[in-house]
Amino acid sequence: NAGSGAYAALLADRRIRLLLLTAFLLHGGMHLGLSFAPLYLGEVYGWDRARVGWMGSAASTGTVVLLLTMERFRRRFGAVPAAWLSAGSMAAHFACTIASGTLPVQAVGFLCRGGFQSMATLTTVAMTEAVPRARVAPAIALLATVAAGAAIAAPPVGGWLFARTPALTFVAGIAVLALSAPLVPVALRPRRTGDAARAPARAVDQPEPLRAVHAD
Numbered sequence: 001n002a003g004s005g006a007y008a009a010l011l012a013d014r015r016i017r018l019l020l021l022t023a024f025l026l027h028g029g030m031h032l033g034l035s036f037a038p039l040y041l042g043e044v045y046g047w048d049r050a051r052v053g054w055m056g057s058a059a060s061t062g063t064v065v066l067l068l069t070m071e072r073f074r075r076r077f078g079a080v081p082a083a084w085l086s087a088g089s090m091a092a093h094f095a096c097t098i099a100s101g102t103l104p105v106q107a108v109g110f111l112c113r114g115g116f117q118s119m120a121t122l123t124t125v126a127m128t129e130a131v132p133r134a135r136v137a138p139a140i141a142l143l144a145t146v147a148a149g150a151a152i153a154a155p156p157v158g159g160w161l162f163a164r165t166p167a168l169t170f171v172a173g174i175a176v177l178a179l180s181a182p183l184v185p186v187a188l189r190p191r192r193t194g195d196a197a198r199a200p201a202r203a204v205d206q207p208e209p210l211r212a213v214h215a216d
Contacts, residue, residue, distance in 0.1 A: 010138060028154045040097055067121065127140060
């Protein structure tokens with residue numbers, strides 16, 4: 001049917017497949033440790049629930065700050081550096097989680113946790129810019145499906161690693177994020193660079209509009 005045909009047409013595009021793979025790795029790497037950081041604070045560092053709750057507030061604050069600043073960063077420096085920064089923020093969160101149980105270190109780490117939401121926004125923007133307007137809806141649906149698949153697959157793996165060596169969950173998350181880094185410049189690069197270059201030429205080729213002649 002028409003719906004499945006739209007998805008098939010998108011999946012036939014090598015760059016769309018690469019973007020989906022990159023999004024899967026980014027989401028998967030983040031979901032490996034996302035659910036287990038608060039658990040690590042309690043089980044490894046002995047934090048009480050109230051103290052862990054304050055880290056949740058720090059994470060929300062970091063999300064607001066990163067979402068407000070990352071779009072401006074993307075517009076100025078491009079989607080690729082912004083995606084690297086978002087993934088790096090989550091890697092920093094994982095590194096801080098296992099580095100020290102002190103409050104300042106964990107506060108910084110949980111402030112960086114907002115890199116997850118900013119990364120999800122960046123991949124969505126990249127997908128909308130990579131396809132024609134008529135295919136945006138099925139493209140976003142594909143991206144959401146891939147992100148959901150990563151959210152389903154990664155936590156059990158993270159839990160399996162946590163049960164053996166808690167810190168290994170976060171090391172694995174950092175490793176997957178690092179693995180995705182070389183794919184980001186190809187998957188998120190601007191697509192229609194030629195269109196902007198051709199636009200001025202079309203404008204020059206157009207004849208000047210005729211001026212109306214008024215009788216005195």
